[in-house]
Amino acid sequence: MEETFITIAKFQYTTEAQIVKGRLEADGIEVFLRDNFTIDTDPLVSNAIGGVKLKVLAKDKDAAMEILQSIKAYSLDDNGNPIICPNCGKNRVQMFSTINNFKSFFAFIIGFVFGTLPFSTRYQYKCENCNTTFPIKD
Known part of the structure; x- marks a missing residue:
């Protein structure tokens, strides 16, 4: 073994x-x-x-x-500060793509073909500590 x-x-x-x-x-x-x-x-x-x-x-x-x-690298904001989870307050947060099912994959392919990929791809943050997902704040 x-x-x-x-x-x-x-x-x-x-x-x-x-x-x-x-x-x-x-x-x-x-x-x-x-x-x-x-x-x-x-x-x-x-x-x-x-x-x-x-x-x-x-x-x-x-x-x-x-x-x-x-x-392991965790997400940082524009000022270089770690992103904090709104649920548990930890900084074990990573960014991920929301392309996770057929509908979002199809939208990704259409965006890729027509050159609108950056506009159709959605990202969110996910906390590794409590598994909370939350959107990126603009």
């Missing part, structure tokens, strides 16, 4: 995964990336195949997760 690789994180693009891989390898943790070449060849399939999977040996999982949590 200890010689088995397990997935500890997923990234949309290889560059994000390579940065974390370098950090983990600098601490002596053996890392394997899966699906990185497929996504490098065609980045549009990233969501379809689940992104680049960052894998570590099962015996190194806890150490790798601790390092991953220490370098």
